[in-house]
Amino acid sequence: MSNMIPMTARGAENLRVELEHLKTVRRPEIVNSIAEAREHGDLKENAEYHAAREEQGFCEGRVQDIEWKLSNSQIIDVTKITNNGRVIFGSTVCLYNTETEEEITYNLVGDDEANIKENRISINSPIARGLVGKSVDDVAMVTTPGGAIEFEIVSVEYI
Known part of the structure; x- marks a missing residue:
């Protein structure tokens, strides 16, 4: 496995x-x-x-x-999984950046599917790793190459 x-x-x-x-x-x-x-x-x-x-x-x-x-x-196929509000592989997550006060939506996908221009990020990226397992309204501190970023999870969709 x-x-x-x-x-x-x-x-x-x-x-x-x-x-x-x-x-x-x-x-x-x-x-x-x-x-x-x-x-x-x-x-x-x-x-x-x-x-x-x-x-x-x-x-x-x-x-x-x-x-x-x-x-x-x-x-x-996340569409076949009951949405319990947790961030998992394949989920689409709307985030609120507490520093810039901007919202951004990412789809967490496999390495071959990742395309930042389409907001599809690899499950192995620092942002995705910092979000997996968190739920709606949780605050995640994500360590990126550019420094730590604090995100609040606004919504999690399994689409």
């Missing part, structure tokens, strides 16, 4: 879509690029051939990475 990777249902689906794309679209494109580059002659000095082979290596590495993650994932 220790090497299980927590993942939301949406995150797992996104990885499946990427895997399908790599296998059905990128692989054939790369094979065609290699075949085309071979026709140009001497492979020792053929930059197109070497670039295509390098791209093939990256693609195959990503395929293996995704397959490993999916086979070792623990998919957690």
Whole structure:
């Protein structure tokens, strides 16, 4: 269980879509690029051939990475869990920063799903680690690289 990777249902689906794309679209494109580059002659000095082979290596590495993650994932669908107001993996948390007096909402997700521009933060981030287990109206002191920040938990949703 220790090497299980927590993942939301949406995150797992996104990885499946990427895997399908790599296998059905990128692989054939790369094979065609290699075949085309071979026709140009001497492979020792053929930059197109070497670039295509390098791209093939990256693609195959990503395929293996995704397959490993999916086979070792623990998919957690918070919509099927009764909301008791506690911050857990997959929950969406509205926070009030007591210093700046601003509210911000984060969705706590797996490492591969994290995207700060969309307010999806990794469960392994300092903010998420400081929030997990807390409940609505709790105050959490979160230690970040920029210093300690005090957040009040305004709401917790399992959506």
